[in-house]
Amino acid sequence: MATGRTHRPATRSRGIPEATVARLPLYLRALTALSERSVPTVSSEELAAAAGVNSAKLRKDFSYLGSYGTRGVGYDVEYLVYQISRELGLTQDWPVVIVGIGNLGAALAGYGGFASRGFRVAALIDADPAMTGRPVAGIPVQHSDDLEKIIAEDGVSIGVIATPAGVAQAVCDRLVAAGVTSILNFAPTVLSVPDGVDVRKVDLSIELQILAFHEQRKAGEEPGEETAPAAAPAAPPAARTATDRARAGVEGGRKGPDGDAPAVMPA
Amino acid sequence: MATGRTHRPATRSRGIPEATVARLPLYLRALTALSERSVPTVSSEELAAAAGVNSAKLRKDFSYLGSYGTRGVGYDVEYLVYQISRELGLTQDWPVVIVGIGNLGAALAGYGGFASRGFRVAALIDADPAMTGRPVAGIPVQHSDDLEKIIAEDGVSIGVIATPAGVAQAVCDRLVAAGVTSILNFAPTVLSVPDGVDVRKVDLSIELQILAFHEQRKAGEEPGEETAPAAAPAAPPAARTATDRARAGVEGGRKGPDGDAPAVMPA
DNA sequence: CCATCTTTGTGCACGCGTTCACAAAGACAT
DNA sequence: ATGTCTTTGTGAACGCGTGCACAAAGATGG
Structure with missing residues (x-):
């Protein structure tokens, strides 16, 4: 899950x-x-x-x-x-804001299920001015400058973060400061929040990796591969003093900075 | 989470x-x-x-x-x-198929993260003939008639289900029969699979409801609402014999049949 | 009204996961 | 080489969650 x-x-x-x-x-x-x-x-x-x-x-x-x-x-x-x-708590109405109307945010906004069980999409928020005013799933996107106002006016206490990972913590901080006390996080980041705020995360990448682990176990029942898997990377674990800080450059070619990777999958 | x-x-x-x-x-x-x-x-x-x-x-x-x-x-x-x-198991390549290219499926296909960590979108599959051949995120959608062939040819062992709930079990059965042994399920249904197949589920609706529970707890610290919350529904728990099967019609107006609700949110 | 049968509610035991707290291991300085 | 200091690796205790198994509750039938 x-x-x-x-x-x-x-x-x-x-x-x-x-x-x-x-x-x-x-x-x-x-x-x-x-x-x-x-x-x-x-x-x-x-x-x-x-x-x-x-x-x-x-x-x-x-x-x-x-x-x-x-x-x-x-x-x-x-x-x-x-x-x-x-x-x-489903007998009452819960207004929800979705922040970050990219592919995923739009998909979330599009699912009618919000309305069906006490949840109501109060607003869609995105930082891109080009998105502002454009209706997504029938709801006009509002600019993130107005985030605090929206939260306050609609009494929103649940926020959904579907932004890139790089801005997720900042968005989270603003949501919390504005009064949100429950957050559903789709960005692949660990969010830190003050006590009293609940965070739940949905992370496709993690789920896939867990599946891959079990998949590998199912496939590979051949014993004897524990030591030295042939194409090993580099460093042995316990032979490198702390003075040996001269780094040999980052291994294989992982590319861009992690921060602004698209939500949900990156790592 | x-x-x-x-x-x-x-x-x-x-x-x-x-x-x-x-x-x-x-x-x-x-x-x-x-x-x-x-x-x-x-x-x-x-x-x-x-x-x-x-x-x-x-x-x-x-x-x-x-x-x-x-x-x-x-x-x-x-x-x-x-x-x-x-x-x-991330040092090897894991081909993945996504079944159900609606809002969510398209969003999942669009996130580049698949490629970045050993996962590769081998195919997008949808039952709608109108979708067939249409590229989504650069990958042409294939018809579900070819599901078995695709799985077999690409040696796919991980499947992502992003279909409506009503067809999720059927899709799951076909995936498993075709050789998939790990499934990531976005449809709001309990999937039953044979032993040896792993299922993980991602369920937005459940996450929101859990948040709502805690949110309600935070808000309502006023005691004394346990018994008879005023606008109570109807039946007391223990006063209704089994012969009293004459149903009084389904309560409030929940609408359509559950089966084909859009994925992720419905219930 | 009594006997039988179904199904709930729960006491109990077990195992997994978390956390504490500390000994062992090794780096670093002299 | 020896001592000090940092940080790992883990033994042990604790608490939560799960599942068994059964007694109590109530429905049903005669």
Whole structure:
């Protein structure tokens, strides 16, 4: 999964474990599907299968919310949809700003899902003056000079960063200063934020690298390649004093500076 | 973080914990930045700060790879870049196919990052005949009829699903049948795959909902709203027998069938 | 009203991941 | 060569999350 929680130790809000919170949206999605098919009740076994989790885990998760099931019967679908929605804060409207309307930002803006579950795209913001006023997904792009004003006027507390990595921290700082307390970061950078601000990151590059790791493991079951993989790079680990600071130039030809690489993938 | 691992219990490949594997790309990114600035060595403390983790955790992570540091000095940047790259399987070329060239798929194809770290977009695939042949990000879109052929010819083992949720499982099945063993799923669905296939998911909707949960917690510190939140929906939890199956019609006006909602956001 | 059967809710144990804290290793100075 | 100082590598403890397995709750049928 492309999600990665950030160093905030999970807060443990009202005793609901973070791992459980992360699964609630999964349950909600499965329950919504059942609701649309007018299924009145569902057992933990069925729902767990639909959500791709263990049934015991599901029951324990629900137990943190209270006892909403009926023994011998299961869970009332509609009631559970409401309870989870309420728990997740989806019964209210969350205005969201998207900063950085490049390929990805535009794609995010285009997905109608924002509106469908309590999230509303309050504004699209980009630093490029050429973008200003141009409608993307029906919403006119505003210039980043007005960022603070937009946040304040619409009472935005959730921001999505889809900018190049080089400016992500600066954008983040401005968002936080303006009052945003939750950030979803698509830029390939570690954001540092003050306490009380939540950051979640979506990083395609990291996900692919994790997959590559496992893929390599699946493919390469041939033993004996640990030592000296033939085309090794250069330096042995423990033979180089600190005085030996004369650098031999950066190895292969990685190119430009890292800072302004396009969002999501670079490294 | 928008990533979510799937039910595969992590395999524990050669003793490297899954949690460590997930952090290696983070370290690699920080190290690459240092490398570009020609920094020769780095201490665990500095590198940990750059990667946004604890220094003890970083040292333990590296200890799983072997002892690549020098006491009293730190780690050799270039050497560590190579070792981690090798461990992640980034020293080889990974052809990747992207299935579903809508807004998101096009955005993914457009990010040059694929090429920069061992990943290469081998093909873009879409089911819409109108898309076939049209170049997206310089790569011509191919029709999904040829999916199996493309996978086989290019030896693709990693697939990215950016289709609507309704067809994601079908696409997944075809990819797996054709030989793909790692899947990055952007569609808001739980994919079921046979053993030996890795699935990671990126789900914007889930990330936002998790943020909303914490956001609600931050905002609402006013006590006493647990019981009966005024505009409650309907049914009490435990008063409805199983014979009472006469459904009262699906509540509020959620609209279309869930299946073909646009990728990433819907639920 | 009682017996049976289904399904929830949870006590308990286990394993993974994180963190602390320190000994060992090596660089550097004299 | 010896001592000091820095930084790694890791043993050990702790806490969270997971899964088992079962008792309690309630529905259903006679």
